[in-house]
Amino acid sequence: MRVLIVDDDPLVSGALKVILEAEDDMESCDVASGGNEAVKKALSTRPDVVVMDIRMDDLNGIDAAEKILKEDKDIKILFLTTFLDDEYINRALGIGASGYILKQECATLPSSVRAVAGGQIVFGGKIVEKLPDLMNRTEKFDYEEFGITDKEKELIELVADGLSNKEIADKMFLGEGTVRNMMSSVLSKLDLRDRTQLACFYYQKIKP
Amino acid sequence: MRVLIVDDDPLVSGALKVILEAEDDMESCDVASGGNEAVKKALSTRPDVVVMDIRMDDLNGIDAAEKILKEDKDIKILFLTTFLDDEYINRALGIGASGYILKQECATLPSSVRAVAGGQIVFGGKIVEKLPDLMNRTEKFDYEEFGITDKEKELIELVADGLSNKEIADKMFLGEGTVRNMMSSVLSKLDLRDRTQLACFYYQKIKP
DNA sequence: AGATTGTTGTGACAAATGTCATCTCAAGTA
DNA sequence: TACTTGAGATGACATTTGTCACAACAATCT
Numbered sequence: 001m002r003v004l005i006v007d008d009d010p011l012v013s014g015a016l017k018v019i020l021e022a023e024d025d026m027e028s029c030d031v032a033s034g035g036n037e038a039v040k041k042a043l044s045t046r047p048d049v050v051v052m053d054i055r056m057d058d059l060n061g062i063d064a065a066e067k068i069l070k071e072d073k074d075i076k077i078l079f080l081t082t083f084l085d086d087e088y089i090n091r092a093l094g095i096g097a098s099g100y101i102l103k104q105e106c107a108t109l110p111s112s113v114r115a116v117a118g119g120q121i122v123f124g125g126k127i128v129e130k131l132p133d134l135m136n137r138t139e140k141f142d143y144e145e146f147g148i149t150d151k152e153k154e155l156i157e158l159v160a161d162g163l164s165n166k167e168i169a170d171k172m173f174l175g176e177g178t179v180r181n182m183m184s185s186v187l188s189k190l191d192l193r194d195r196t197q198l199a200c201f202y203y204q205k206i207k208p
Numbered sequence: 209m210r211v212l213i214v215d216d217d218p219l220v221s222g223a224l225k226v227i228l229e230a231e232d233d234m235e236s237c238d239v240a241s242g243g244n245e246a247v248k249k250a251l252s253t254r255p256d257v258v259v260m261d262i263r264m265d266d267l268n269g270i271d272a273a274e275k276i277l278k279e280d281k282d283i284k285i286l287f288l289t290t291f292l293d294d295e296y297i298n299r300a301l302g303i304g305a306s307g308y309i310l311k312q313e314c315a316t317l318p319s320s321v322r323a324v325a326g327g328q329i330v331f332g333g334k335i336v337e338k339l340p341d342l343m344n345r346t347e348k349f350d351y352e353e354f355g356i357t358d359k360e361k362e363l364i365e366l367v368a369d370g371l372s373n374k375e376i377a378d379k380m381f382l383g384e385g386t387v388r389n390m391m392s393s394v395l396s397k398l399d400l401r402d403r404t405q406l407a408c409f410y411y412q413k414i415k416p
Numbered sequence: 417a418g419a420t421t422g423t424t425g426t427g428a429c430a431a432a433t434g435t436c437a438t439c440t441c442a443a444g445t446a
Numbered sequence: 447t448a449c450t451t452g453a454g455a456t457g458a459c460a461t462t463t464g465t466c467a468c469a470a471c472a473a474t475c476t
Contacts, residue, residue: 101328105326105327105328107326108322108323108325108326108327108328111319111322111323111325111326111328112323112326112328114316114319114322114323115316115319115320115322115323115328115330117316117319118313118315118316118319118320119313119316119332120309120313120316120319120320120323120330120331120332121330121331121332122323122328122329122330122331123328123329123330123331124327124328124329151453159404160408161408162400162401162402162404162405162408162409164401164402164432164433165432165433165434166432174453174454174455175454175455175456176455177454177455177456177457178453178454178455178456180433180434180435181434181435181436181454181455182454183433183434184433184434184435184436187434188435192370193370193372193434194370194372194433194434194462195404195433195434196367196370196403196404196407197370199404199407199408199411200368200369200370200407200411201370203407203408203411203412204411359423372462372463373462373463373464374462382424382425383424383425383426384425385424385425385426385427386423386424386425386426388463388464388465389424389425389464389465389466391463391464392464392465392466395464396465401464402432402463402464403463403464417476418475418476419474419475419476420473420474420475420476421472421473421474421475422471422472422473422474423470423471423472423473424469424470424471424472425468425469425470425471426467426468426469426470427466427467427468427469428465428466428467429464429465429466430463430464430465431462431463431464431465432461432462432463432464433460433461433462433463434459434460434461434462435458435459435460435461436457436458436459437456437457437458438455438456438457439454439455439456439457440453440454440455440456441452441453441454441455442451442452442453442454443450443451443452443453444449444450444451444452445448445449445450445451446447446448446449446450
């Protein structure tokens with residue numbers, strides 16, 4: 001397996017080279033010291049995996065990765081960085097990188113490189129702790145705090161699905177009038193004006 | 209490194225056992241054939257990693273993982289499944305699992321297990337192709353495709369802010385009647401019934 | 417000029433929505 | 447038993463909303 005190591009700090013890239021070449025399935029670890037050099041080397045030598053820092057002076061890692069992937073989607077990019085930054089993670093995922101792990105966690109670097117070479121995606125544990133905030137935060141809204149009952153909660157979700165009062169009434173086995181009253185109650189508890197604001201509230205505050 | 213393999217198909221769990229035990233750093237791969245057994249074995253033997261299927265008859269993988277993690281957050285859970293399902297991926301991430309890869313991609317299983325044991329998170333490549341859809345899609349909705357004009361787009365955003373027709377009219381320097389007409393036009397273009405559904409549509413499809 | 421088109425607006429209408437006072441009924445509770 | 451409480455329902459009411467037909471007007475094209 002052939003790996004290209006990219007870091008503008010020779011100390012770091014040297015250390016990584018040692019770590020990786022200690023593994024017997026990883027020979028010939030090439031090294032680049034900046035984004036531009038990384039792009040050039042990656043496209044000329046076509047390594048299996050590029051292990052790259054993000055913050056670099058001449059061309060940052062994300063942009064470099066983008067250029068590489070544009071030419072060759074088979075080259076796997078594994079970001080190895082000091083920073084835990086939402087924006088970076090987001091962009092890294094967006095351009096189709098194969099992983100994002102922290103330098104602190106580089107003990108497992110060889111395993112990660114292998115997994116990435118095999119087509120898997122690898123994230124550092126610390127990073128994934130942030131993922132739920134970005135994509136999965138369901139249900140951390142505190143209905144209790146506003147005195148919202150279970151039925152009212154159900155009603156809110158149905159409104160957020162675009163149902164009319166009549167449809168909600170049918171689904172909850174209640175009269176339409178009752179639904180209207182519940183709606184009224186919910187709206188006043190949340191200090192909203194109408195069902196549309198309730199739907200907006202749901203998507204913005206409850207299940208963003 | 210100690211691994212617990214969970215799959216209700218003995219053929220699969222047997223194959224996995226062979227694959228993993230071929231690695232010299234993985235001994236004693238225990239096997240469970242269902243969710244309940246998995247929980248019991250995981251908590252009694254405390255393996256480093258649990259490789260688990262999701263669909264199982266008695267107790268599904270997600271729920272089993274949840275029980276295990278509740279007792280011991282250090283046990284890493286790696287889901288190995290046949291299905292590529294948003295809902296599963298979402299839940300798996302939500303409960304703090306360490307990975308989710310497809311059975312088709314199991315060639316890299318040993319690497320993945322090592323990476324997971326080291327605290328990294330691993331996703332199958334096919335799965336990550338879906339991630340940007342879930343967390344990174346900003347503004348890729350194609351208004352053009354539905355023949356939505358710029359003004360109509362503005363109206364949609366105001367509706368998604370919970371404004372009434374009157375308020376929208378004031379903001380856009382139009383008559384309220386005009387806003388109503390535009391609303392009518394937008395709703396029919398998007399095949400929706402009322403402003404609340406429009407708000408839902410906005411948060412679900414346009415700016416999720 | 418005459419015709420076409422698109423934007424903006426009006427008026428009328430039915431339906432849906434939100435609010436309020438009030439009633440019923442079952443389940444506790446003193 | 448008598449009292450309170452809460453969920454569910456009703457009916458009345460004012461607003462808001464969505465639809466439709468159509469008109470006024472400017473810009474553009476023939």
